[in-house]
Amino acid sequence: MINWFKLNYLFTNYMAPVTSNVLKISVAIYLALFVLALICSWWRKRKSVNVLYKKFFQKTANFLFTFSIVGLLLLFFRYQLIPYLGMRGWTMLWWLASIVWLVFVFKYLLIDLPKKKKEQQLKEEFEKYLP
Numbered sequence: 001m002i003n004w005f006k007l008n009y010l011f012t013n014y015m016a017p018v019t020s021n022v023l024k025i026s027v028a029i030y031l032a033l034f035v036l037a038l039i040c041s042w043w044r045k046r047k048s049v050n051v052l053y054k055k056f057f058q059k060t061a062n063f064l065f066t067f068s069i070v071g072l073l074l075l076f077f078r079y080q081l082i083p084y085l086g087m088r089g090w091t092m093l094w095w096l097a098s099i100v101w102l103v104f105v106f107k108y109l110l111i112d113l114p115k116k117k118k119e120q121q122l123k124e125e126f127e128k129y130l131p
Contacts, residue, residue: 015086018079026075030068037064052116059105067098
């Protein structure tokens with residue numbers, strides 16, 4: 001675990017092959033997230049879903065599609081032992097960037113969505129009295 005913080009470990013060109021258990025688990029996780037992205041995308045298109053939640057499902061689907069496809073691509077490069085594209089550092093950088101992206105998705109869910117919901121309720125109440 002301590003090696004994850006050494007640059008020569010993260011960005012080395014001499015890589016060991018990925019073990020089969022790690023490969024199987026990683027592929028299963030990325031494929032499960034891809035299927036979850038498909039479900040979010042399908043759910044967003046339903047007419048019974050509120051407009052505000054459609055945007056949340058769109059953000060979530062975009063995140064999951066991108067995360068799973070780029071993750072599978074980086075895993076493929078690592079499995080094929082491609083010298084510069086398969087370095088461990090790219091996967092770590094991708095996970096860090098994805099965590100930042102996920103923070104923005106949760107910010108929308110926990111902060112922006114309740115505000116917009118409240119504004120929508122106030123607008124509906126105001127328009128109720130208009131002719």
